[in-house]
Amino acid sequence: MGAQDTQDTAVRLRAITGELSDRFHERDDVVRTLVVTLLSGQHSLLLGPPGTAKSELARELTGRVGGASYWEILLSKFTAPTRMFGPIDVAALARGEYRQVYDGRATTAHIAFIDEIFKCSTAALNETLGYLNERIYHPENGGEPIRCPLIGAITASNELPGGEDSAAIYDRLLVRIEVGYLNDPVNFAALIRSAVTSTPRRPPRTTVELTALQQAVTQDVPAVQVPDTLVDAVCTLRSALRRKEIVASDRRWRQAVRLLQASAYLDGRTSVGAQDLPVLTHVLWNSPAERPTVEREVLHLVSPDAKEALDLADLLDELEVQLDSMSGQSREALSTWVIKNAHHKLATAGKRLEELRSEAVRTGRSTATVDRVTSRQHAVRARVLTEALGLDTSMVTTGSGPAASAW
Template sequence: MRQELTSLIEQYETHIHGQSLNIKLLLASILTGGHVLLEGVPGTGKTKMVRTLASLLGGTFHRIQFTPDLLPSDITGSMIYNMKEGSFQTLKGPIFTNILLADEINRTPAKTQAALLEAMEEKQVTIQGETFELPDVFFVVATQNPIEFEGTYPLPEAQQDRFLFKLTIDFPSLEEETKVLRERIENKVNSQPIPTFLDMDTFAIIRKEMEQVTIRDSVLEYIMKIVRLTRESEMFRFGASTRAAIAIGKASQAWAYLSGRDYVTPDDIKIVARPALRHRVQLSPHTELEGATVDQTIAELIGSIPVPR
């Protein structure tokens, strides 16, 4: 099954340029059943990245544009009265899908945000007292714009903790951006549907295989040292929770699987720790005054911990 994933990644990179690391981290997240908070300025291809993943995996895809007037029922669905049949019917919302893009999640009030986050955690939706299960493969990617905060409702730290990763979308390199520009100007972008490489049944089998990846006790201790040091270090005002340690452990299994191994190494931990921690910790005031970023501080903290042999 690893060969199918390798081919899928290669095909993915032909459609999305300059985001190799984020592509693999997205795949690692969906393999573990987690969700992703995707942050980047407009025009960097966030929607295309998620839509392409859905096409390659053969899953259903829905996109919700979050706005201040969006209601919870606009996401989950509602009961409507059918006058012709004289009975109530359930109208399911766009959340009933395999891959959901929650575009600009910080544009909508807390009540609507909470409706989505509850479904992410419980994998079920309650509509007028009736509970409906979500698909087995249910993956939410919520986007945020990091440069525009007027009229927004920032996600509280406790709600951000529900996301496995926070990924940042940077601008591609000059060569990669020039390639995108040339393709658009010369109309070389393929308008045909993106071919499906997997189906949901095959993906479920791959998930089971991934769960068999071994994590030695010494590597588990390494994860705990990283997480606990975020709580003890003066560089952080708030440290990471136990959920963060679980996220790093599961994500490292997926990363090792994508790398063709059946065991986790400390290098796998180093790769997944930054996106798993950057939204779960808060820098102390004196660290911020020194001009350090969250990513720099996490890297410094991990570098200070001895690597297990």
């Protein structure tokens, strides 16, 4: 595959990322991280409550790889290994032959989606670990191990692992992405409207061929350069996290380098840059409570505007907590709170976020964090307008009218 073909693969993957981000509200970072993880040949975990489109997103992404063998399963404590890796061939058994049927199972899949991954049965645990870690399966009859063509698995769970068995699987999932319910009332309104649309819009559907993806995973991504400045940054980050008592294994750090290379490749760059470091926020925490600390330490290395944006996010969180605490109070009390407190803080935060984004664009830094916090500012502002002031949601949606201009 030539340089032009390599570039075309990256362009197609960027198009897929954009199309899925347009379809799934508030999932830009989730989508990009899943694509980067697949490009790095690693496994990901979507962690969040039911009804957050984890399964739909995984299916839509994996369905964009033309020619790939896809396998999906919903695990339970009673799932037998043969259901995952290949059932017994009953006809062969009647002839006195013990044989498994592998077609359509994990054993032959290029891409897998495993839902409720931490409910893996004890009987299937060792084979699942071998499958994820080494891409091998040991047949039930004790024959030679089977090499599986798995590029990467997307897994999902509504909760963290609760025992030693599931914790072993958790450790094999390099990338862990939290997925929550929609925050922005405007996005929620769009979701509701989509459920009652009589003629659904046909969105663009870019695909990438399996051979092109395999070429990217095995050759193009590993060829992306990692300069010494980035090695130094990763070493600095490790030390900073250790001071915060957040420790990741050497294996996890080493595997994370390929993620950085995949991030640069997806953007069409031949060398890893500081703008690729934010993907590590999904790698270096063990519990969700550690994620904000990891994110701050990562962004401290990336850019000052991203760090300041997170400080503004804290302010937005405080405003939302205050709004929640005022539930049931009179409209007059809520209006007074808006005038004396919320309005000025939201307006100031919005203006500052615009300035931070302009500065990031001017200097060539990533705007991902600033954009995410800006979306958060819009969501909190919408809540204040609708819940505290009682304004029509359509005024928030269109961004028109005196209320919108004042914010």
